[in-house]
Amino acid sequence: MTIPPETDAPPVRGKRPKQGEPVVDRALSLLAVFSDRRRALTLSELARYADMPAPTALRLIARLVAWGALERLDDGRYVVGVRLWEVASLSPRGHGVREIALPYLEDLFEVTRHHVLLAVRDNEQAVLIERLSSRDATEVAYRVGGRAPLRSTAVGLVLLAGADHQFQEAILRKPPEDEPGVAALPEGQVRRTLSDVRRTGIAMIRRTAPSRTVSVASPIFDAQGSVAAALSIVVPDGSTPPNVLAPAVRAAARAVSRNLGHQAEVSSDVWTHSQG
Amino acid sequence: MTIPPETDAPPVRGKRPKQGEPVVDRALSLLAVFSDRRRALTLSELARYADMPAPTALRLIARLVAWGALERLDDGRYVVGVRLWEVASLSPRGHGVREIALPYLEDLFEVTRHHVLLAVRDNEQAVLIERLSSRDATEVAYRVGGRAPLRSTAVGLVLLAGADHQFQEAILRKPPEDEPGVAALPEGQVRRTLSDVRRTGIAMIRRTAPSRTVSVASPIFDAQGSVAAALSIVVPDGSTPPNVLAPAVRAAARAVSRNLGHQAEVSSDVWTHSQG
DNA sequence: CAATGCTATTCCATCCAATGAAAGAGCACT
DNA sequence: AGTGCTCTTTCATTGGATGGAATAGCATTG
Structure with missing residues (x-):
């Protein structure tokens, strides 16, 4: 599409294409x-x-x-x-947590031989910071550096549960971005789930695609007591029962929290802070 | 080249601080x-x-x-x-090699329980891409994302040996940046070492600080046959003899090379390419 | 509690770096 | 030789970038 070179009367005076952006x-x-x-x-x-x-x-x-x-x-x-x-390796929420968490992720990985994930929240999504996988593990949906929805992943739910109330409401109001292999929960049920997550320190999600898996996630707290990251394990559905995995995941997450300077609560309530 | 329009301009007029930089x-x-x-x-x-x-x-x-x-x-x-x-996680030479190499690094790590390092060259230094360490391993000098000299680390020597000849000469001409705990080799001996590294596919360095360690490194080749990265293991001096470690390190490096698309040479000469 | 010294932020008149059309260079395929 | 593409250089025009100055905030000090 070549425009006749003449057109000596440029309609818009040259043009105003994209200028103005820093x-x-x-x-x-x-x-x-x-x-x-x-x-x-x-x-x-x-x-x-x-x-x-x-x-x-x-x-x-x-x-x-x-x-x-x-x-x-x-x-x-x-x-x-x-x-x-x-x-970028100096990013506290990127490599920072990763560095601290890695040894514990490895422990969990060696014991279970299943995918172990570490994620943080960035705006309205979870960003995968680390993933340990054996070469023959089940297919997994996300790659390190990739993003995952908050409402339909185990780490996402943990991060969402740890966000301030105002942010949670904003997310809940939006229509759920539907995720392959995960049944989209109705708003009310998400609310109940988030409350459960806060109470138990555990989130679970069952997926059917790309493969049938169960994810179990637990929050990692920073020194201020807010949720800095989420740790999860992904196993084939039907292998180890989730309730067997939960203690290991929670223990690993607590170990990482401690290394981030978090003072564990004496109370049985695992999650008393950061409710904006 | 701009010719001074008129020199009448006030000499410094206020100041000419930093303008002119994009x-x-x-x-x-x-x-x-x-x-x-x-x-x-x-x-x-x-x-x-x-x-x-x-x-x-x-x-x-x-x-x-x-x-x-x-x-x-x-x-x-x-x-x-x-x-x-x-x-940054999309950087081929950053997370890219790391992603591919990690499972093999982990194998090596699990077997040896010693530091395993992965590094690439950026200009005149090695950049540490990955490091696996057990929590109780000996102190190690470099962190992920950090830089190390080419002449006085095992990974550095491997990367230097794999660089084109012109670059090698440029580095050798420069005075060695002295590194704590490593004896600076005279130029001639570095040359001989580099040639050995190319021949054997193994570089070794003994350090005395921050702790007494021996490092054994081996090159990782890409599909074009040039050295893309270096893999090494760091053990306390006096523990496992280096010659026992060498085969394991070379095997791990070759496995990574293969996954990068490198076609192993039939010849016994491990290193026939990329000599500018 | 005024004074001091610091950092962070806003304002705005000046001006130079940024702009992008145009043209040229290189390359692959026809 | 022609077509169509991408990459690169050039250059006249101008609007975004600039940074001194002023203001606001906030500790610490006498």
């Missing part, structure tokens, strides 16, 4: 283009997905590459760079 | 301020370390926070955000 935002939007499915991108792909002219994209990318946020492959495509990963 | 670079320099020792910073600290006026820093930080590259703590300080960590 440069930093544009640079960040280039980073945001990368995803699980898009790990290596060409200049034109980046420009297209980030919705900016190629020269602009190129200029910004050049800066990102110079710093190390992106790296250029031999074939000219761009990927996320090690330097960015390095800085 | 905004993106400034934003990135804010991220670069974070380090192992500086994980949570105030606005003024960020402005000071990144060498820019507070209002400028605040404006940029506001964009970074809005996107999720930074997060603001209750006390007003800023930390690296989960969103950045999430994007």
